[in-house]
Amino acid sequence: MTAAGNRHPRPSREELAAAAHRTLPDVVAPGLDVLFVGINPGLWSAATGWHFARPGNRFWPALHRGGFTPRLLHPGEQDQLPTLGLGITNMVARASARADELTAAELVDGARLLADKVGRYRPRWVAVVGVTAYRIGFGRPKAGFGPQPEPLGGARLWVLPNPSGLNAHFTPETLGAAFAELRTAVQA
Template sequence: MSRVLAASSAGLSDVLAPHLSVVFCGLNPATSAVRDGHNFSSPSNRFWRVLHFSGFTPCLLRADQERQILEYGCGVTAFVSRATKSAAELRPQDYASAAPEFERKIGAFQPARLAFLGNSAFVSLFQTQRFEWGRQAVKFGGAEVWVLPNPSGLNRSFPLQRLVEEYTRLRASYE
């Protein structure tokens, strides 16, 4: 059995193990998630529903069951460790200063796929404005890179069904 390792992100634990099929990378922890002690804990965040509806988990997990996603080959981390109420509060220097540690972490855990939730971290890391949702033509830390819409409840430009479609494309890529 793989040794499970966890790092701390602003008091919020990453849910990681070596060689996962996919690591979902949020932009940064929400202050509510840090307060609750679990990733994607806001009732308005659609992450856990999207994972279930797109086939990553056989049942709908709650944020306090987050470690169970390891059983399904998935993990969770954040690009920037600074917690904010909204990712819009992040500054360019937050992304720049987070990049070296993030690269070390991904290299250490060696997931097959890294899925950025939202485009901000991807755009900052790869210094590009050009991308389409889905698989990218680059790798990071040896991982295939995907960019998926952010499931935050603040991101209402993507209805639940559209989120599920995009995440299902990732899931179908390695079934």
């Protein structure tokens, strides 16, 4: 990145530890085309204030490869998303080092709060990035990737793979293809 304001700050070990349990503001506006729903903020995101900020997280490249952004955006440019009809929120607001630190009860509560938020902001589509969190939070143990049969707060619902670098089941290319499939559905 060329602009100094768009470089990833390198949080110290102390800053990362202090970020535990912090929350991030949503990037949201009424009537978005797609509201992307992360599982919860990681410590790097909580320390920087940017969604999907950890180097190695593949959300921003997948968003671009999928055709949602005209160029690869840096997490520090997240406030540009609503002008593209996109937003970001999380199922669980509190930050943690790993998503597997969340309890099932937190995911269920998060799904309920997400339904309220979707009803309030009325996006056309909601894309949950993480099938396991979706299955637990929404009580759909057999749910797979792609479109879901039930709407959420009036929005169409889609499940995408988790873009975390820890999710080795998906390459940058296959993640981009999964995002592109959603993009095709949004444009239809």
